[in-house]
Amino acid sequence: MTLTELLDVLADERRRRILDTIERADARLPVEILANALAPDDSSDDEIKTVQVSLVHTHLPRLADAGLLTFDRDDRAVWPTSATSEALSVVDAAQKVS
Numbered sequence: 001m002t003l004t005e006l007l008d009v010l011a012d013e014r015r016r017r018i019l020d021t022i023e024r025a026d027a028r029l030p031v032e033i034l035a036n037a038l039a040p041d042d043s044s045d046d047e048i049k050t051v052q053v054s055l056v057h058t059h060l061p062r063l064a065d066a067g068l069l070t071f072d073r074d075d076r077a078v079w080p081t082s083a084t085s086e087a088l089s090v091v092d093a094a095q096k097v098s
Helices: 003-010 011-024 031-038 046-067 082-097
Strands: 069-072 077-080
Touching: 003 011, 003 046, 003 082, 011 046, 011 069, 011 077, 011 082, 031 046, 031 077, 046 069, 077 082
Parallel strands: none
Antiparallel strands: 069 077
16 A cells, blocks of 8 residues: 555544544454444434444445455454554654644
């Protein structure tokens, strides 16, 4: 993956939050729990379901295709790869500059 491709994937705030959340998880993280962690605290069940749908159909496949996480569609679970922490290091460096 080129630097431009990595930055394109990391440009989305939700994707950065996904990587941060799964990096701190102790084990495989079910998509439902990830959606709850990413949704605002006062979200309704329907709003959390909308977050789950966007994760499953957009964000998780994009991050998995980039090698930044592993996404098991059958089990609806995610976990970090060795590249997850490296990508978060890029994010941290970028935040220091901005």
